[in-house]
Amino acid sequence: MSSSSAPVSPSPVRSYAHPEWRAGPAGLMLGCWLARLGIKARIVDQRARKITRGHADGVQCRTIEIFQSFGMAERIQKEGNELAETVFYNPDKSGNLVPTSRIPDTEPNTSRFRHVVLNQGRIEDFLIDCMGTDGLTVERGVYPVSLECSDSTTASHPIAVTLAHLAPPAKEGSTEDPASGLYRSNVISNADPSVAQVAKTEEIRAKYVMGCDGARSWTRRQLGFLLEGDSANIYWGVMDARPITDLPDIRVKVVLHSADAGSLLIVPRERNLVRFYIQMGTLQPGEKLDPSTQSPEKIIDSARKILAPYTLECPEVEWWSVYEIGQRICKDVSFKNRVFLAGDAFHTHSPKAGQGMNVSMMDSYNLGWKIAACVKGIASPVILDTYGAERVEVARELIEFDHQIASLFSGKPAVTPESEGISMEEFQALWVRMGKWTSGTAVRYGPSLIVAESAMEKTALARNVIIGSHFESQMVVCYADAHATQLADRLVSDGRWRLIAHALPSSPIKKYTPSTADLNSVIEVLTLTSSPRRALPYPAFPELARPLVGRFRYPTYDQIFSDEPSYLDGGGHAYAAYGVDPDGPGCVVLVRPDQYVAEVIGFEGCVENLAGFFDRFMIHV
Amino acid sequence: MSSSSAPVSPSPVRSYAHPEWRAGPAGLMLGCWLARLGIKARIVDQRARKITRGHADGVQCRTIEIFQSFGMAERIQKEGNELAETVFYNPDKSGNLVPTSRIPDTEPNTSRFRHVVLNQGRIEDFLIDCMGTDGLTVERGVYPVSLECSDSTTASHPIAVTLAHLAPPAKEGSTEDPASGLYRSNVISNADPSVAQVAKTEEIRAKYVMGCDGARSWTRRQLGFLLEGDSANIYWGVMDARPITDLPDIRVKVVLHSADAGSLLIVPRERNLVRFYIQMGTLQPGEKLDPSTQSPEKIIDSARKILAPYTLECPEVEWWSVYEIGQRICKDVSFKNRVFLAGDAFHTHSPKAGQGMNVSMMDSYNLGWKIAACVKGIASPVILDTYGAERVEVARELIEFDHQIASLFSGKPAVTPESEGISMEEFQALWVRMGKWTSGTAVRYGPSLIVAESAMEKTALARNVIIGSHFESQMVVCYADAHATQLADRLVSDGRWRLIAHALPSSPIKKYTPSTADLNSVIEVLTLTSSPRRALPYPAFPELARPLVGRFRYPTYDQIFSDEPSYLDGGGHAYAAYGVDPDGPGCVVLVRPDQYVAEVIGFEGCVENLAGFFDRFMIHV
Secondary structure, three states: OOOEOOOOOOOOOOOOOOOOOOOOHHHHHHHHHHHHOOOOOOEEEOOOOOOOOOOOOEEOHHHHHHHHHOOOHHHHHHHOEEOOEEEEEEEOOOOOEEEEEEEEOOOOOOOOOOOEEOOHHHHHHHHHHHHHHOOOOEEEOEEEEEEEEEOOOOOOOOEEEEEEEEOOOOOOOHHHOOOOOOOOOOOEOOOOOOOOOEEEEEEEEEOOEEEOOOOOOHHHHHHOOOOEEEEEEEEEEEEEEEEEEOOOOOOOEEEEEOOOOOEEEEEEOHHHOEEEEEEEEEOOOOOOEOHHHOOHHHHHHHHHHHHOOOOEEEEEEEEEEEEEEEEEEOOOOEEOOOEEEOHHHOEEOOOOOOOHHHHHHHHHHHHHHHHHHHHOOOEOHHHHHHHHHHHHHHHHHHHHHHHHHHHHHHOOEOOOOOOOOEOHHHHHHHHHHOHHHHOOOOOEOOOEOOEOOOOHHHHHHOOOOOOOEEOOOOEEEEOOOOOEEEHHHHOOOOOOEEEEEEOOOOOOHHHHOOOOOOOOOOEEEEEEEOOOHHHOOHHHOOHHHOOEEOOOOEEOOOOEEEOOOOOOOOOOOHHHHHOOOOOOOOEEEEEOOOOEEEEEEEOOOHHHHHHHHHHOOEOOO | OOOEOOOOOOOOOOOOOOOOOOOOHHHHHHHHHHHHOOOOOOEEEOOOOOOOOOOOOEEOHHHHHHHHHOOOHHHHHHHOEEOOEEEEEEEOOOOOEEEEEEEEOOOOOOOOOOOEEOOHHHHHHHHHHHHHHOOOOEEEOEEEEEEEEEOOOOOOOOEEEEEEEEOOOOOOOHHHOOOOOOOOOOOEOOOOOOOOOEEEEEEEEEOOEEEOOOOOOHHHHHHOOOOEEEEEEEEEEEEEEEEEEOOOOOOOEEEEEOOOOOEEEEEEOHHHOEEEEEEEEEOOOOOOEOHHHOOHHHHHHHHHHHHOOOOEEEEEEEEEEEEEEEEEEOOOOEEOOOEEEOHHHOEEOOOOOOOHHHHHHHHHHHHHHHHHHHHOOOEOHHHHHHHHHHHHHHHHHHHHHHHHHHHHHHOOEOOOOOOOOEOHHHHHHHHHHOHHHHOOOOOOOOOEOOEOOOOHHHHHHOOOOOOOOEOOOOEEEEOOOOOEEEHHHHOOOOOOEEEEEEOOOOOOHHHHOOOOOOOOOOEEEEEEEOOOHHHOOHHHOOHHHOOEEOOOOEEOOOOEEEOOOOOOOOOOOHHHHHOOOOOOOOEEEEEOOOOEEEEEEEOOOHHHHHHHHHHOOEOOO
């Protein structure tokens, strides 16, 4: 074993179930990336089975865009419930609850997708299926008991991990039953861990390890990193139920402040379920609740008081829990660029804005392609520095947002402008203002090795393309087949960089592409012309725009698009939307494998500028 | 055994494989209906395995609407290739091939779906999966060897069928290999049937039998019914290949007449395949081709001559065949309303307009719900008379259309208006004119027990709703959840009749609904208001519009819609599109379980009029 500077697990092998070492959305998203890109990986999960009910349920627009890039967005859209409207209920001057305003749940032009709600277990199913297509599965009943990372800079596999294999499948205690309402609740004291027999241990060597192991992250503790932050000492109940109520708006999202009885959030779900978040009461600092005092009846009772005079019956409660509001963050997320944290392992917050599962998946989505490029020898490991720089900033914004929204949500409303309490106008304005942020589409990464500095001359080329933001989709028409196509649907998660050429391209692509590989295998050029499809015959395009690929050298037909109206689906506004002058000199937008805009450059000096950008981290082949 | 007037199979049990007794699209569609409606059914198929390549590939708009009603349209949309454009290539005055016009392949406003192409084998997979969800599977290696239908009017199961079970799976001869290009070709003489061992025979009694057993239908022969018609003595080649060509329009549909070398149709397909239909040569009446003289090279060679000067290479040919153009129809499609024919068993024609698979599935889609209603005792068997009346008329139109288009397609073009030959303008005009018909959306069933007569006073109520046509979709907004909803998406294939009430409904529905069943279990009321969602509180609607259902009497939230613009998806034009005056008296559109409009009535006397309609065939419960 190599020498190690990382803390070592204090008790190497114990018959102890780590409750949080499980394959959740962050880990599975990483698995999708690595499997898709052909990287040898293992995903271990201490649990014998996955969750099936409850937990996170919001799937944000940007998350669906990513799912689309893996070819599985339509599964979410089919099974999930799209949220069409949000209604605010507030007390009127007499204290009676009334709907005060209605807004679309997804603001127009946020994304080509909509905010959807669907059980976390199904999201995990889709990720597991996606990984499985590429040959990667979750190993259940397996968890790490030690982790050592060598100081060696030359070792190809500097990390030693000891894995314990449980057998038979862990017998789960009452609060360890994923179907139980109190499984993973942060206001319940830890029950005795289930006792399971370790059948064997296994030593493995890894190039990289990512701990996607939740708020009580074992990996984080091994690294000695700390979650910092505080809790608000307010606890809420959460419940998935099929309600019978005379509240007219039970099938849209309802954000409700009662005059005196607390607040409540209603999120209509798939299969006629409704997710309720219900303000319950306060806690003393450090206080944990006795599980035997919590019940769905107690939660329903609180909901009835808040909703009065509207009625509420819940003949079927599918899942319920209680949780404390708090925001915590870990500022260190990587160790030697070899061991990384993602998801709840480095940021925890309240669930009501539906951010947790989404931000967590975006963490590992940010890292996966970078690790793959390093393992494959395409890129230098220096790009791994950008993981922490990019994602800790997002987590900070999340914590700040959550703190604001949570305190306004839990506060007592001011019934009149003069009375004390939270201004409902202010609260609603914040909610609307944060819509783009909660959709996940407002994320903008700062300058780094893989994101160029913004500069005036770039902005002039493509006024609305923001370097560091994701490349936004526009409807364009495929030259060869006349299909109306969302341009971002072509930004599939396959590890390739893309050049989106506004005009006819020339390029230094060959430099980074093995001579035996297809010309579009590392960097793909998508050409978007401002002239209509009939203006140029297909063979007039240079080979770079329609490379010959595969054993038989077939021409490609899906890399050239026209900014014109399609027959049936609109389009024809892309140049205007990107702010590119169709009569100007044209430009090239460089898009990362995760769809973030890395650079915008003009055709003048394009080859040299691109070479300059890539030479900083790409490895010549 | 009962006495029989139906012909009996001349040789009761032979070790003989009936090449056409197989579970194709028509039979599987029937299976979907019967399985979904809980009817006990068996589907037998002589073959040990299903086809995987080639054969029919066009999926018309109306067919996708039906797939949507079974919840599987998105599988076709995802895997298939949507045809966006059709280009006509004709010789110019010098005889050189040039594109002369471009049109959208699906005319705007034809349907909410588009014409798609996808291998017949995948369509069958989707149908098999759909049936399987409801517990019905295909029994392979099983085929009928005798069929007798009793004259008894009281027997509940008047049909006796003897089934042979093959074992081991039939060993297939060369032309019996579904992967072979000449499998099922109508210009190849029958090869010796494969010899397979019959392991056992089985006698079964059935209420109904449907022969969906292809152009050489065994069932049809048992009934002594004849296919009538003729062939054009012209044979064509068909091929699925990945081409390399400098024809610029290889990824859109190309309808091409060369000056002297014949005609060709190009249909771009999924997985970069292209389907080619290529005019090959003429036959003597009754002439059959020697299989050894046919080959993909010969077909490619003919294509090259037609396409010249454009080049064509086909490194990969996935499937190919040759066929003779002909149109044949059987005017009798049912025997005693107990034994029925569907699909190629009663109509055959050329494949180029992509009608065969679609019309065949529509045959059994027309019959399935009727048989189910009879078996369940909801409706009188007199409704089965409408099967032949409705579908033979459609088949006649198909034959007539196909005859016209095929002769214009195979004819030599007139290069100038003065020269001899087919006028390309006339041909193109016919092609466009027939677009709505080929989409499957132009079908209109005549008056019958289950389609009311049209009359002036009905037309005035809903000017654009055509009695006998399918109910066209409009985007509306769901009252309870603000979802933009295609109204026809609510017309799911579950055997229910639907009343689409333009205003608030009252109804005689209880009369036909068992008192123990939910109020919407036989007839579902969908209410479409012209007032916006915010105008009426949800509880203001009568229970009929939002019945309480299930064990817990949950209110329904998906039966009331508003004709207003949605937040993000348009809408607000439904009353105008249906021709209903929002300030008028309102009306009720009665829609059959297969989505065809049965009747339009005003609210005045609505209850009596509906009762009068249903009393003709519905059985009181």
